[in-house]
Each structure stands twice: as structure tokens, then as C-alpha cells.
Amino acid sequence: MSLQILFNTLVASAHCALVAVGFTLIYRSAKFFHFAHAAVYTVAAYVGYVFSALIGLNIYIAIIAAMAAAACLGAAIDLWIYRPLRSAGASAVGLLAASLGVLIAVNNAVSLVFGDDTKKLLPPDSITAFEVLGVRISSTRLLLIILTLLAWALVYLLLHATRIGIVLRAVASDNDLAITCGVDTKMASVLSFVLGSALAGLAGVMWVATTAVHPGAGFSALLTGVTAAVVGGGRSLRGAVAGSVFVSAAQQVASWKFSAEWQDPVVFGVLLAYLIVKPRSAELGIWKARAI
Amino acid sequence: MEYILRVLVLSCVYAMLAVSLDLIVGYVGILSLAQAALFGIGAYTSALLAIHWQLGFLSTQFVSIVAAVLVSGLLSLAAFRLKEDYLVIGSFGLQLIVYSGFRNFVWLTNGPDGVGGIPRPRLLFWTIESDGAFFALAVVCLAVSWQLKNMISSSPFGRVLRAIREDETFATSLGKNTMVFKCLAFAFSAGLAGSAGGLYAHYARFIDPSSFTLDESVLLISMVVIGGPASVWGPVAGAFALVAMQEGLRFIGLPASTSAQVRQLLYGALLIVIVATRPKGLVGTYRFGR
């Protein structure tokens, strides 16, 4: 029993971490909470559904298509909504409001086209499942874990072993200094959106593959991912991963001890508890950022 | 005529909600995503009290307000010590959790099937049955909410809220305990939302979770931003305008199954457009998000 929970936690952590890391990458560059991340997730899930269940291509093509769609949508939002707004002088609150507008508009567009019912990527009989040590493992779940690990490895390599990665990290730590050093921050911004959205897209398409999806699925994934990112410190990618494991574990335990409905409340509980207990360290409080 | 009254009553309810949210979005400057959840708390509280205990309107209003204020306190506990960013996330979480509570706590709320058979409101000995009488009640409730909110926003308390919106560090340096101000504003806003919820429950006589979703919260934000945040008439104008738009769509002849999505798609798009091109909204003077 507990091994199954462990495996489920692993699967949930992988999914959550993709959303959380993607969100954090974008937050470090954009410096506000990009709520439309949920819309990117949802669109990717439906693109995957279209390519696989409707058109009938194999799952790997569907995954690539979904990630590409997500990356494009993320970049489009940055280029055509956030950037013009910033030029017009919008503050973080204005950008947040626009992000919400995008989220609602895209979500309802998806709902219009596909309806509100849940969709599955693959018919159940095409998924192979096998048992290892009493743990039921489906091929799609295994694929999720493998792809997630692959994605992290690539992201890590990108950030630490390439010039682009250095640019991204520079912008994340000190935007003004980066501009002074001649870093192309606009390119870095789009890149962050492309990368972060692609990760969210992978999460979305794998979610519809392993479970099912409906237009509201993005909200839940976003809440879980953002909680993980916040609990992990808000700016660190490794923290986002650690936070994901923690939040997913809490969710699985709640699911097992009580029932599946408690998953979302537990996540909020974790978020709430963290925000209450969070130490008011000078780095994270508002005093330091403003008064110095 | 019945149709017009219905639209007007709905507009009043939404206007009450927009007025309550304006305190937070317009005056304190925080995008709270939980207003629909608080609206729902008020609605379910009134509904259940009226059905199971036959309480009168004033009693159900009172308890609905208290319930909404208590739930908003959860958010205040966590988020007000920290940056606005975290507060928005916290409100997002609160909205989703309360909504899932409405859907999943079937023993209390009847889940997705909703609560029906809510009686018309009873004020002492008089039961408000007709649509016309209910409209009068709705106008009175709106007027009371509107007046209370404007008294607060034009008072020194409101001045501190605006200061928090512009420069919280400055307000702090002058000795204002900004956390207390934010908590109180949020509690007051929640109370007004809870009151609107009670009114709505008695009017619609049937409520289900679909009226209290995240989409609704964003719709309320849109009403405030489009109407003109931090102004006396802006939220009311925004509410009436968007309800009118919704009814206008009906006349275009969209099938009922898609009208809700089209409407919300338009709200989302309109929100972006207003933030980008006319941050003062329809009748406001404060430039939102600049």
C-alpha cells in the first residue's frame, strides 16, 4: 500500500514540478505572477488531445506538438500582451489583471471549442500497465516521470552550461545590472516564457495522458504548482522541485487518509500554513526591498 | 416587465459585489480573486438558515456577513504581512478551496446539485413575494452598501488605504499599521459580499456552485476595473454595463450552451483592453495599474 502511495507521490511530484519550475522561471524574469500559465497548460493538454485522440497520431508526436503550442502561446502572451503593457507604463497590478484576462479568455475559448466535459488522451486499453513489487505502474505514468527527469536535466544543462543560460540567470538575479552589462533582456524574457511554458505544456499533455482533462484543470495545476514554488522559496528552481515533492506528498496522504476531494484543500492548507509561519527575514519582507 | 426586473435585480446584486471589491482592488490596490467565494459563503449561509431554521432576512444577512468576514480572516492571517503578490496567490487559493468545498461538502451544500427551495425574504411580518417588491429591497440593499463603502473610502481610513496602494513604505514611516488597515478593509469588503450573497440566494431561490467560480471572481474584478476603480460610481457603472452586455449577447441569438463562455471570453478580453487603453475605466479618475 505505502509503495503505491510512494509511486503516486513520485508521479504527482513530477507533474507538479514541471508546472512549478516553469512558473518560477517565468516569475524570475517577468517579476509578477503570470496566472495565464494555467491557460498555457490547458491549451497544451487539448492540443495533445487533438493530435492523439482526434487525429490519431502517436503519443510522442502529440507531446511535441503540445509543448510547441505551449511555448508559442507563452511567447505570444509575453510579446503581444505583457510587453506592450509594460511600455504603456503598466505596473505589476496592471500586468496581473491582464494575465487574469488572458486566463479567462483562453480558458473559455477552449471551453467553447471542446465543451466542458473531460477528455482523455488515449483509450484505456492502449495503455499498458504492469505490477512491480505490488505497485501498479501504467506506461503513461512512467513516461511522465522519465520525461520530467529528462526535462530537468535539459533545463539544468541549459542554465549552467550555455551562454543563454547565463543570460537567463543574470536577468533572474538582477535585471538592472544585466541591462547595464549589455544583456539582451528582451530576448531573455521571451526565452523564459518559451522555456517555462514548454514545461507547463509537457505537464498538461502528460496530465491528459495519465488522467483526463477539462477546461478547469489548469487552475488546479496552477494552484498546486504555485504553492510548491512559493513553499520552495519563490525564486529557486531546486526549491520549486523540493516544494513539489512536499506538496504532492501532502496531497497523496490526504487523499489516502480521507478522500480525493481533500487534495485541493490540503494544498491550500499547506500554502496558508507556510505563509503564516514564514519567517519575516529581511530578504523576503517588504522592508528591505523598499527602504534600502 | 418581469424580465427587466430580473435584469435590474441581478445588476443590483453585482453592483453590491463590485462596490465591495472596489475597496480592495481600487483603494488598497490588491487584486483579490476570492470575492466570488465570499459571495457564495453568504449565499449558502443565508440559504441554509432560511430553509432549515426559517430565519428572517435581517438575521440571515447578519450571519452571512459574519460568515464571510470569518472566512476572509483566514486570508488576512496569512497574507497581509507579506507582499501583495502573495496575497493574490492566497486569494486564488481561497477561491479554489471554497469552491471545491461547495462542490464536495455534499452533506452541507448538496454539491453540484445545489440548494433549492430558498424562501423569499421575510422582514419581520412581511414576506417579500413580488418581483417588484424584491427590486425595491435590492435597491435599498445596494444603496446601503454603496453609502457605507463611500463613507469609508472618503474618510481618513480611506486615505490610509490609498496611501497603502501608492506607497506602503511611506505609510508605514508615518506610523500607520498597514497590516491592520488591510485586514479591516478586507473584512469590510467580505461583509458586503456576504450580504450580497444572502440577497442573491433569496432572489434566485436556487443556488449552485457554478455561480461562485474563479471566472466570477475575475468578472467582478473586470466590473471594478472597467467601471472605474477607486471611484464613487465606477463599480456600479461597471456592474450595470457588464450585465447589460450579457443581456445584449442574449439578443444576438447565441445558443444557451455557449453564451456563458462567450460572455466570459469577452470579459477577459475587455479587461485586457481596458487595462491597456483606458485605465481610468468608464467613469473613474484613478488610473488603474499604472
Add this chain to the structure above:
Amino acid sequence: MTLDFPPVLDEVKCLSCERVSKHYGGIAAVQNVSCRLDCKQIVAVIGPNGAGKTTLINILSGFVRPESGRLLLDGYDITGRPPHDVAVMGVCRTFQEVRLLREATVVENVLLARSTQAGESIFGAFGGASRRQEVENRRNCQELLDFVGLEGCHSHLVSALSFGQQKLVSLACCLATGARFLMLDEPFAGLHRREVNDVAVVLRRLQQEGRAILFIEHDVAAVRELADSVLVMDEGRILAQGPIDEVLRRSDVAEAYLA
């Protein structure tokens, strides 16, 4: 000894910090600094950029909690009290980048600063008393604005004022709080010679009234004219303290400035 309630403002005589330190990342912003500010005293803090002067004000006003050391008001330990509490106890500060409500009028800014307004409580907002008090507060604020030399600007938007005038508004706000200890971060920077003189006159009058003033400044002439004593900071430490001529004669001070 921890303070449970703020001391009566009129009786407070001295704000001091004892061996306070604060690091950011690996860098020491302030190291082992002790200083005191008494009523009727004007102290200037000078030093090269990055010396820790603003951090010192942040610590003295409660905006930054020191990692070690204590903040004392008349001997009572107020270390770690939130900045709004410290402000209520009579310590007000301005900011280098002039924080004000730019889209509000001058008099609204000063009205905001006024302490103990009944209308600021959420219930007080509904009473008639708050409206009467508002009228009186408005009169007081206008008097304060005249005192600092801003007659005629009362209903202008802050964004329409010159930099120097904005600094005067900041000063008026500090006074409106009733603060005894005023800490001004570069009050003369960006001002014309004549404006500098005007501000200096105001500060002298405040000193005579019994208030204490600490200011950060680069303008040596202004410092010489106003300050009773000078604190020289460099790299987070206090290099020298004392009357200005004495301090400026020291070779290590000259070196810190020229190096």
C-alpha cells in the same frame, strides 16, 4: 527591559543604538555601530557612498532589524519593534528618493501624516466627530506647510512640485506625525542654494523647539552650518565622531573621502 507601551512623547529625551550590525549577503552594511541622538541636537552623518548611512537610519527607525545590538529609546529596548510602532513612539524619517503620494495634493499628504485621527479607525469613519476633527486637522496641516515655507502650494499635486519643494513636503509630513526625532536622508540633495538656506532655517527652529535631528548629507557647507556634531561612517563602521572641525581635520577621514 522591554517596553510594553510607548513612553509619553514629551518626556522622551534620547534615541540611541548600541553596537548594531547588519549584513546583506556577505557584505557588512553596518558593523558594531553605536550612536545617540538627544533632544535639541542636530547630528550629521557623512561618509562615502555605501558607507552604511541609510542602513543606520533604517535601523534607528525600525525598518531594519539589526542582527546584533540594541535600539534604545530613553534606555528602553525597542529593538525589533515594527517600523510603524517606532514611528508612533516619535521617530520619523524621510527617504533618499522622496516617498510621497504623487497623485495627491500637498495638503492630503500632510493630512495623512497627522497622527491619532479618529477617522482612521474603521468605525470612526462613520462618526461626525471625525469630520469635525478633519477640518481642524486641515487647518493644522496648512499651518505646518506655511511653517516649512510652502504657503500657496497647498492644493497642488505633489507631482507638480519641484524636487526641493517635495523634500519640504516630506519634512512637513514628519512634523505632522508629532515626531520628536527626525531623521532625514539627504534633505539638501538636489536643492538650490536658496532652498538649502530655507530648509536650514526650518531645521534650526525645530531644534530650538526641542526636537532632535539626524541627517545624512554630502554637502559639507550645510553640515558645517547646521550640525552640532558629525558622525563619519565608512564601510559600515564609525570612523569618527564629534564637532565638525575636529572631525574634518583627521587624516583618516580625509582619506576615506579621497580614496
